[in-house]
Amino acid sequence: KPQEKPKDSGKVTITKTFDFAGEEIKVTKEVDSNSKEAKSFLKQQEKLQSAAPGSLPTVSGVKRPSGMSSLLGKIGAKKQKMSTLEKSKLDWENFKEEEGIVEELAIHNRGKDGYIERKAFLERVDHRQFEIERDIRLSRMKP
Numbered sequence: 001k002p003q004e005k006p007k008d009s010g011k012v013t014i015t016k017t018f019d020f021a022g023e024e025i026k027v028t029k030e031v032d033s034n035s036k037e038a039k040s041f042l043k044q045q046e047k048l049q050s051a052a053p054g055s056l057p058t059v060s061g062v063k064r065p066s067g068m069s070s071l072l073g074k075i076g077a078k079k080q081k082m083s084t085l086e087k088s089k090l091d092w093e094n095f096k097e098e099e100g101i102v103e104e105l106a107i108h109n110r111g112k113d114g115y116i117e118r119k120a121f122l123e124r125v126d127h128r129q130f131e132i133e134r135d136i137r138l139s140r141m142k143p
Contacts, residue, residue, distance in 0.1 A: 012038040018082035025082060027090060 010033045018025045031038045082090075096102045108114070 010034070012041065014038070014041050017079055018086075019079040020082040020087050024079070025087070025090075 011030050012033045013028060013030050014037070015026055015028045018027060096105065
């Protein structure tokens with residue numbers, strides 16, 4: 001169940017519970033209180049609080065949910081399932097934070113040895129080679 005813990009610095013801590021391989025996994029994320037995710041989380045919390053059983057009217061003639069079905073609904077409430085990829089991503093993020101290698105990875109990925117930079121370099125070389133070959137072919141065609 002999501003929980004909210006507001007902080008002084010304008011951040012909101014969101015805790016969500018997922019079901020992964022029969023285990024209960026709790027994911028805690030700290031986001032800015034002005035972000036879209038924080039606002040939707042706060043709206044969801046308000047809906048949950050307004051749907052509390054104590055807020056239902058007890059006036060005669062108003063049908064209240066039966067005790068057994070509402071009880072089973074609370075017990076059998078399904079948790080969101082977490083895929084293997086999401087779990088792996090979560091574990092990797094936690095490992096990076098525990099080991100303190102977030103900055104080191106960011107610096108390494110920006111350097112010359114980064115995968116994206118190498119791919120871009122190879123594409124530029126391929127394009128230049130194509131242009132050179134094209135120019136040679138065109139020059140041979142014209143007498």
